[in-house]
Amino acid sequence: xxxxxxxxxxxxxxxxxxxxxxxxxxxxxxxxxxxxxxxxxxxxxxxxxxxxxxxxxxxxxxxxxxxxxxxxxxxxxxxxxxxxxxxxxxxxxxxxxxxxxxxxxxxxxxxxxxxxxxxxxxxxxxxxxxxxxxxxxxxxxxxxxxxxxxxxxxxxxxxxxxxxxxxxxxxxxxxxxxxxxxxxxxxxxxxxxxxxxxxxxxxxxxxxxxxxxxxxxxxxxxxxxxxxxxxxxxxxxxxxxxxxxxxxxxxxxxxxxxxxxxxxxxxxxxxxxxxxxxxxxxxxxxxxxxxxxxxxxxxxxxxxxxxxxxxxxxxxxxxxxxxxxxxxxxxxxxxxxxxxxxxxxxxxxxxxxxxxxxxxxxxxxxxxxxxxxxxxxxxxxxxxxxxxxxxxxxxxxxxxxxxxxxxxxxxxxxxxxxxxxxxxxxxxxxxxxxxxxxxxxxxxxxxxxxxxxxxxxxxxxxxxxxxxxxxxxxxxxxxxxxxxxxxxxxxxxxxxxxxxxx
Amino acid sequence: xxxxxxxxxxxxxxxxxxxxxxxxxxxxxxxxxxxxxxxxxxxxxxxxxxxxxxxxxxxxxxxxxxxxxxxxxxxxxxxxxxxxxxxxxxxxxxxxxxxxxxxxxxxxxxxxxxxxxxxxxxxxxxxxxxxxxxxxxxxxxxxxxxxxxx
Numbered sequence: 001x002x003x004x005x006x007x008x009x010x011x012x013x014x015x016x017x018x019x020x021x022x023x024x025x026x027x028x029x030x031x032x033x034x035x036x037x038x039x040x041x042x043x044x045x046x047x048x049x050x051x052x053x054x055x056x057x058x059x060x061x062x063x064x065x066x067x068x069x070x071x072x073x074x075x076x077x078x079x080x081x082x083x084x085x086x087x088x089x090x091x092x093x094x095x096x097x098x099x100x101x102x103x104x105x106x107x108x109x110x111x112x113x114x115x116x117x118x119x120x121x122x123x124x125x126x127x128x129x130x131x132x133x134x135x136x137x138x139x140x141x142x143x144x145x146x147x148x149x150x151x152x153x154x155x156x157x158x159x160x161x162x163x164x165x166x167x168x169x170x171x172x173x174x175x176x177x178x179x180x181x182x183x184x185x186x187x188x189x190x191x192x193x194x195x196x197x198x199x200x201x202x203x204x205x206x207x208x209x210x211x212x213x214x215x216x217x218x219x220x221x222x223x224x225x226x227x228x229x230x231x232x233x234x235x236x237x238x239x240x241x242x243x244x245x246x247x248x249x250x251x252x253x254x255x256x257x258x259x260x261x262x263x264x265x266x267x268x269x270x271x272x273x274x275x276x277x278x279x280x281x282x283x284x285x286x287x288x289x290x291x292x293x294x295x296x297x298x299x300x301x302x303x304x305x306x307x308x309x310x311x312x313x314x315x316x317x318x319x320x321x322x323x324x325x326x327x328x329x330x331x332x333x334x335x336x337x338x339x340x341x342x343x344x345x346x347x348x349x350x351x352x353x354x355x356x357x358x359x360x361x362x363x364x365x366x367x368x369x370x371x372x373x374x375x376x377x378x379x380x381x382x383x384x385x386x387x388x389x390x391x392x393x394x395x396x397x398x399x400x401x402x403x404x405x406x407x408x409x410x411x412x413x414x415x416x417x418x419x420x421x422x423x424x425x426x427x428x429x430x431x432x433x434x435x436x437x438x439x440x441x442x443x444x445x446x447x448x449x450x451x452x453x454x455x456x457x458x459x460x461x462x463x464x465x466x467x468x469x470x471x472x473x474x475x476x477x478x479x480x481x482x483x484x485x486x487x488x489x490x491x492x493x494x495x496x497x498x499x500x501x502x
Numbered sequence: 503x504x505x506x507x508x509x510x511x512x513x514x515x516x517x518x519x520x521x522x523x524x525x526x527x528x529x530x531x532x533x534x535x536x537x538x539x540x541x542x543x544x545x546x547x548x549x550x551x552x553x554x555x556x557x558x559x560x561x562x563x564x565x566x567x568x569x570x571x572x573x574x575x576x577x578x579x580x581x582x583x584x585x586x587x588x589x590x591x592x593x594x595x596x597x598x599x600x601x602x603x604x605x606x607x608x609x610x611x612x613x614x615x616x617x618x619x620x621x622x623x624x625x626x627x628x629x630x631x632x633x634x635x636x637x638x639x640x641x642x643x644x645x646x647x648x649x650x651x652x
Binding site for chain 2: 050051054165167168170171174175177178181185187188190192193195216219220223224387388389390392393394396397399400401404405408410411413414416417418420421424425426428429430431446447450451454455458459461
């Protein structure tokens, strides 16, 4: 069994006591920051990334994976307990989770979320192990034209999934691509758009942009409408679901996992699409559909499983192709590059211990979550209760020190401040930052592959449609963009986002 | 008549960045489609961004949308100023000066600001960050900088 052998290699690489400890710290810190209001996984990872620089690569990535799952679970906890989703993917959890909490069933909701996530994570780990190697093999046959088209597809998907106007999503993507080009051009050595500023020669760091737009921008927005957060329950009793709960949630978890895993693989989607789709499917399929929105445990179990499955399978394109599919995996790619690993199809063959170590550590991270979070729920509840006015100055401090530590440059602190202002302005204008961040990271890669493809084709732009794989990817991208224009789809999209902004 | 100030301002921002990309890009070699120079891709993107910006501006006269709403100038100013002050002071005056200032300035952004808890947080965070980041993780930041003989 190749699969088992590979997973064994992974266990050997990742399951050392030290790595388990880092994973534990990651999950703990991730959850602790994830439950704080207004901090989603992207901001959490960006803030904690510098902490991992001192570790060896495998440990660092294991810790990051732990932070990611922790922050996601933290987001689910706040969705259930205080009706505040930390990120778009846990929006649907608030619908039934918060209702369950109001009925005094917060414990069951939290358990459903944790158990569903763990099961989904386990399945998704096997999917990565099974599909990773063949996909990487296929990717080795990819030429520059295919890579370019794949990135177009990823950006198209992120445009479709962005909140609000399609035009602004496209605008933000193009702006992101342009900002990504700032710095020294690899091919010619020319310094572009640096305006003579020495610190810009290396380009703008993606962490600086992420912390500015997601961290600072969000703080300014929260200060605008400071509202009282009221925790409806003071104590959580009986975490363990009842027999009836189990019977109701098991089928939902299975369906949610299937939906989430499939949708997560699509580049650009991550876990958002999965959780929305799983909820609406469950609402139709379940015989308790009429209870949805009134505290149905299926309405928590399905999207939470889908969310976690998608979060994990979205690593497949990153690990096999080296192309990030959402801001979170982009941060992971950035971390790998900082540790001297160029993500891509060759990682599996050249550094099997690293690759399988990451895969297995994802599963370990999920296991830690379920072991940690249910018993520690009392601590998380207390963290949720920290008043925001005492919290955000601290977040600013960690962002400031964190962004400085990336390159030991005070210039990055100023830059983060500027992106914070920009992030707030764009949020006010209804332009979403997530597609921009993805485009920002893909910008230099896209240019590189575009140049190589055109060089190989001797300047013939038709190469992108003449090569079958590239043509298929482009067709999918066009299809995705056109689907938004379909009346039925755009209605669903509006409704889904209307729920999230409510 | 402007019907959507969101579309208008977003459009103007796109046009602004797009035109910068093209104007500044004139200093770099363009190359050909076969051998693209450093200006080729940014020019395409700049033109595309300006085009999107123009559509957005035009749309702002046609499609009505919800207004932008109050712009929290105070919040923007306090948060960004606190970060800029921190950046300027952290290596010169040291973490023990820059960090409490960041906390105190930014905390004024909240309507519920109170001196007592804010100062306590400032002191607590300074001690915590000095121990964890400077001593523990070895980030090269002075606790007291050159201005204070550090």
